[in-house]
Amino acid sequence: MTARIIDGKAFAEQVREKVAAHVARLKADHGITPGLAVVLVGEDPASQVYVRNKGKQTLEAGMQSFEHKLPAETSEADLLALVERLNADPAVHGILVQLPLPDHMNADAVINAISPAKDVDGFHISNVGLLGTGQKSMVPCTPLGCLMMLRDQLGSLSGLDAVVIGRSNIVGKPMAQLLLGESCTVTIAHSRTNNLAEVVRRADIVVAAVGRPQMVPGDWIKPGATVIDVGINRIDAPEKGEGKTRLVGDCDYDSCAEVAGAITPVPGGVGPMTIACLLANTVTACCRANGLAEPEGLTA
Numbered sequence: 001m002t003a004r005i006i007d008g009k010a011f012a013e014q015v016r017e018k019v020a021a022h023v024a025r026l027k028a029d030h031g032i033t034p035g036l037a038v039v040l041v042g043e044d045p046a047s048q049v050y051v052r053n054k055g056k057q058t059l060e061a062g063m064q065s066f067e068h069k070l071p072a073e074t075s076e077a078d079l080l081a082l083v084e085r086l087n088a089d090p091a092v093h094g095i096l097v098q099l100p101l102p103d104h105m106n107a108d109a110v111i112n113a114i115s116p117a118k119d120v121d122g123f124h125i126s127n128v129g130l131l132g133t134g135q136k137s138m139v140p141c142t143p144l145g146c147l148m149m150l151r152d153q154l155g156s157l158s159g160l161d162a163v164v165i166g167r168s169n170i171v172g173k174p175m176a177q178l179l180l181g182e183s184c185t186v187t188i189a190h191s192r193t194n195n196l197a198e199v200v201r202r203a204d205i206v207v208a209a210v211g212r213p214q215m216v217p218g219d220w221i222k223p224g225a226t227v228i229d230v231g232i233n234r235i236d237a238p239e240k241g242e243g244k245t246r247l248v249g250d251c252d253y254d255s256c257a258e259v260a261g262a263i264t265p266v267p268g269g270v271g272p273m274t275i276a277c278l279l280a281n282t283v284t285a286c287c288r289a290n291g292l293a294e295p296e297g298l299t300a
Contacts, residue, residue: 003227003260006149012272015148015298016061019279022295023062026286034286035064036094036120036278037086041079041105042072047098054096054275061279066092076105080113087115093289094120094282117289120281122174131177138281139300143175145273146207146228147182147300153226153262154205157182163200165189165216165250166209171230175207178300191215208250218255227256227263230270 026032036058040051051067058065068082079097086092095118101107111119116126122140130137150157162184166172172188179186189199191210200206200220206227208216213233221227231250240246249266257263264270280298287294 003257004153004262005257006153006228006262006264006269008145008149008264008269009272011149011152012145012276015145015273015276015280016057018295018298019276019283020061022283022298026283026292027062030290030292032286032290033062033064033091034093034282035066035091036096036282037066037068037089037092039068039070039079039082039086039095039097041070041074041098042102044100047100050275051098054278057275057279058282063279063282064091072102074102076110079105079110083110083113087113087118092118093286094118094278096121096278118285120278120285122281123170128169128174131174134181138285139178140170140174141274141277141281142171142209142230142270143178144277144281144300145270146175146230147178148277148297149228149264149270149273150205150226151182157184157205159183159185160204161185161187161202162205162207163187163189163203164207164209165196165200166207166211166230168209168211171209175209179205179207181300196220206251210250212250213248214250214252216251216256218252218257218259221256221259223259224261225259227251227260228270229253229256229264229266232266232271 038051055065055067086095095114111123116124119138122138127137162179164172164176167190176186176188197220209230213235229249229251233248234245237244237246247267283295284299
């Protein structure tokens with residue numbers, strides 16, 4: 001068996017097209033333009049790239065982009081004051097504070113200062129609680145992207161056996177809640193799970209989000225299972241030259257692809273979906289704020 005490759009880049013493009021179409025309708029029918037504010041504190045190189053890409057894709061979708069770049073020495077009080085101003089700004093429908101923050105700031109306090117209705121990352125404790133109790137919430141972007149791809153591949157997920165490897169607040173836990181919401185039978189496993197291979201081997205759906213390069217080999221995968229690899233790990237690649245590296249997922253792609261029914265590659269799988277779902281969440285937040293129907297196909 002050779003797995004179907006789930007092309008996250010192409011799927012993300014489809015999501016962005018849906019977002020742009022909905023933004024155009026909001027402008028034409030209601031005179032409303034969704035707005036996303038992104039706050040970057042300090043000069044972390046990876047964060048700068050992420051913020052630049054988010055701003056570019058926000059504008060390409062026809063939305064307003066508000067970027068706030070603050071020096072690393074900014075006080076937590078000043079950052080919280082900015083968040084409060086954005087909470088009160090009716091032109092801003094989504095707020096994202098780029099992580100990680102400098103060491104002198106309490107990330108939880110900053111995230112929980114964001115209005116839950118504008119928390120397009122889905123990290124606010126209120127949104128975590130709403131998702132966990134099956135109520136309408138803002139859903140973290142990466143798990144939302146994984147769910148979209150699973151629905152596209154499998155249609156109904158009801159009754160399927162799903163294993164999520166990883167228990168992070170950002171991916172593992174919300175992913176499990178979303179799968180429960182789809183009526184899957186869900187197991188949250190992790191690096192310390194006893195008989196992990198046997199646990200994974202029974203799953204129709206495997207979501208690997210443990211942060212260990214190539215941890216999941218093909219002989220852990222049930223024949224025909226759908227594998228969503230969230231991991232992004234950089235490893236040495238001596239075949240490319242001295243000091244060179246390459247990106248790999250949490251699954252050993254080659255061996256898993258021989259057994260799975262469908263699989264996401266790394267890179268080019270889950271990664272491109274994250275910003276696409278951030279844009280989708282901003283449109284959803286805008287619609288909710290204005291009492292309008294939520295965009296079809298862009299929410300959990």
